[in-house]
Amino acid sequence: MLLPQVLIDSLLLSGLYALMALGLALSFGVTNVLNFAHGEAIMLGAYGAFFMFSMFGIDPLLALPIVALIGFGAGYLLFETLLRRALHAPQINQILLTFGIGLILSNGAEIAFSPDMRSANPAYASKAILIGSAFVPVGRLAACVVAVVLSAALLWWLHRTEYGRACRAVAQNRLAATLSAINLNNVYAVAFGLSIAIAAATGAALSSVTPVTPFMGFHLLVKAFAIVVLGGMGSVGGALIGALLLGFLETLVAYFVPDGIGWAEGVAFAVLFAVLILRPGGVAGRAVHQ
Amino acid sequence: MSAPRPSGSGIAVLGAVVTLGALAVIPFNPPLLSDWLFRIAMLVMLAVSWNMMASAGMISLGHSAFWGLGGYCCALAANVLGVGFGMSFLAAAVVGAATGLVLALVTGRLRGVFFAVATLALSEGLRIAGLMLPDLTGGAAGLFLAPGARPPANLLYEVAVVAAALSVAITWLLFRTRLRFAVRAMRENEDAAQMLGINPLLFRALISAIAGAMAATAGGFNLWYSGYIAPDIAFTLHFAILAQIAVIIGGINTLAGPVIGAFLIIALSEVTRILVGSREGYSLLIYGVLLVAAISFLPNGLYGLLTHRRMRPTESA
Numbered sequence: 057m058l059l060p061q062v063l064i065d066s067l068l069l070s071g072l073y074a075l076m077a078l079g080l081a082l083s084f085g086v087t088n089v090l091n092f093a094h095g096e097a098i099m100l101g102a103y104g105a106f107f108m109f110s111m112f113g114i115d116p117l118l119a120l121p122i123v124a125l126i127g128f129g130a131g132y133l134l135f136e137t138l139l140r141r142a143l144h145a146p147q148i149n150q151i152l153l154t155f156g157i158g159l160i161l162s163n164g165a166e167i168a169f170s171p172d173m174r175s176a177n178p179a180y181a182s183k184a185i186l187i188g189s190a191f192v193p194v195g196r197l198a199a200c201v202v203a204v205v206l207s208a209a210l211l212w213w214l215h216r217t218e219y220g221r222a223c224r225a226v227a228q229n230r231l232a233a234t235l236s237a238i239n240l241n242n243v244y245a246v247a248f249g250l251s252i253a254i255a256a257a258t259g260a261a262l263s264s265v266t267p268v269t270p271f272m273g274f275h276l277l278v279k280a281f282a283i284v285v286l287g288g289m290g291s292v293g294g295a296l297i298g299a300l301l302l303g304f305l306e307t308l309v310a311y312f313v314p315d316g317i318g319w320a321e322g323v324a325f326a327v328l329f330a331v332l333i334l335r336p337g338g339v340a341g342r343a344v345h346q
Numbered sequence: 347m348s349a350p351r352p353s354g355s356g357i358a359v360l361g362a363v364v365t366l367g368a369l370a371v372i373p374f375n376p377p378l379l380s381d382w383l384f385r386i387a388m389l390v391m392l393a394v395s396w397n398m399m400a401s402a403g404m405i406s407l408g409h410s411a412f413w414g415l416g417g418y419c420c421a422l423a424a425n426v427l428g429v430g431f432g433m434s435f436l437a438a439a440v441v442g443a444a445t446g447l448v449l450a451l452v453t454g455r456l457r458g459v460f461f462a463v464a465t466l467a468l469s470e471g472l473r474i475a476g477l478m479l480p481d482l483t484g485g486a487a488g489l490f491l492a493p494g495a496r497p498p499a500n501l502l503y504e505v506a507v508v509a510a511a512l513s514v515a516i517t518w519l520l521f522r523t524r525l526r527f528a529v530r531a532m533r534e535n536e537d538a539a540q541m542l543g544i545n546p547l548l549f550r551a552l553i554s555a556i557a558g559a560m561a562a563t564a565g566g567f568n569l570w571y572s573g574y575i576a577p578d579i580a581f582t583l584h585f586a587i588l589a590q591i592a593v594i595i596g597g598i599n600t601l602a603g604p605v606i607g608a609f610l611i612i613a614l615s616e617v618t619r620i621l622v623g624s625r626e627g628y629s630l631l632i633y634g635v636l637l638v639a640a641i642s643f644l645p646n647g648l649y650g651l652l653t654h655r656r657m658r659p660t661e662s663a
């Protein structure tokens with residue numbers, strides 16, 4: 057019976073997608089700058105986890121908090137040095153600026169780490185457990201559980217802490233947030249740093265599941281875009297729904313379409329294009345119109 | 347920022363002189379110099395096309411979609427239909443224009459960053475379609491031009507220079523009309539432009555079709571130059587990125603900017619090739635640094651820097 061396997065594969069994929077898209081949605085929702093270098097932050101997190109595993113034998117999931125912390129610092133600094141000055145610039149400057157940062161990071165990684173495919177392989181990563189008639193790969197399961205826990209933590213932070221609420225207030229209405237004595241500049245930098253921390257954590261979780269390469273970020277970025285657009289720009293709940301939808305669609309295509317594994321890579325692009333055209337507000341989000 | 351507009355007819359005359367000069371010397375040039383000229387001409391076409399869309403507020407990150415389609419068009423026209431060198435460009439331009447038209451029509455509701463994401467998706471989607479439809483495109487293995495179909499190198503170079511000059515001339519003529527006011531209004535605020543009686547969709551479709559035809563033609567030249575095409579070459583973001591950087595460094599929303607930028611980028615790529623070898627990573631890293639630096643410190647590009655003092659207040663902003 058194929059169905060339980062499809063279900064399990066889709067869910068395991070969706071967990072990672074959700075984390076990936078949440079980071080992107082957070083920075084876009086708060087700062088209103090769409091970060092085209094988000095994929096490169098994921099890539100660097102994956103390399104961080106890989107090197108900690110291969111050099112010191114640290115499990116990628118234990119390395120995750122470390123790379124996330126470094127990611128936060130790096131994101132905060134990046135925002136303060138380069139992005140802050142572009143906040144009020146025309147949108148084209150913001151797009152090309154983050155695009156250029158991504159170009160620097162991915163090609164810097166190619167020079168520093170070589171274009172070889174790497175993978176962190178702890179002993180459990182290649183094991184699988186049998187539930188009913190379906191195989192559950194332990195490595196993917198662990199990565200997915202971590203992704204779900206982190207997503208839940210982010211949601212808790214956004215709704216239950218002072219800073220998280222400030223972030224949501226800024227995303228909803230900048231002016232009203234300022235009038236409520238929220239320090240915009242601080243919230244921007246913290247939200248951006250946090251979004252990079254989440255990206256780095258996503259990378260660490262991915263490092264034992266998919267091959268780590270300098271240019272992995274671009275494809276992940278387009279998938280994250282697709283999810284965020286599918287769910288509605290800047291909506292966290294929407295991003296979760298979008299991640300589930302994309303995970304299921306890709307798995308279904310991979311299983312049931314001839315040559316499906318190759319076509320599955322294109323699902324994100326088709327979805328992205330279709331949603332932008334048919335329903336630019338996403339399934340649960342604000343409209344695309346400015 | 348002023349819209350792409352002639353600052354007197356000086357640029358036009360200068361451009362014509364340079365073009366005629368380039369045409370005259372190509373047969374006597376050492377091959378390397380002609381090769382540079384050809385690559386500059388190709389990049390000028392792509393950069394002019396990108397700049398034209400950007401000046402109407404359409405920021406394309408997927409210009410490689412047009413570029414790659416143009417390449418495939420020429421390859422298929424030559425191999426399957428037996429069409430010659432000259433006519434294949436017509437096919438590429440028509441397909442490019444049609445793609446641009448469709449892109450503008452289906453993304454009619456999308457602004458700024460959302461349009462950019464849609465173009466990115468278009469280019470990547472085409473790359474995957476190219477890989478997955480081997481009957482048409484040869485799949486990952488790619489397509490070779492039929493042997494004997496390629497024109498003599500000097501003819502290819504001359505046609506490319508003429509095409510590049512044409513693309514600049516078309517932009518110049520186009521932006522001599524009222525179009526430039528409409529386009530500038532759309533770039534600043536599309537909703538307000540609409541209230542002034544401008545039909546944004548019409549102008550977007552027009553600009554996107556012309557720009558698409560230009561970029562596809564440039565991609566066609568690349569095919570006739572290399573004789574080989576594959577999805578990862580056709581739809582690589584490499585040339586699209588070069589075109590963006592050329593425009594940003596030269597001066598966005600100006601007529602001369604993309605041309606200045608194209609010369610600089612090819613010069614730079616030769617310098618990096620000599621200094622660090624042909625490894626793509628280094629040159630792209632340098633382009634990335636240039637892009638970030640130019641956006642942060644020189645948002646009006648070199649042309650803006652040169653003409654800053656002469657600009658009247660009404661022309662800026």
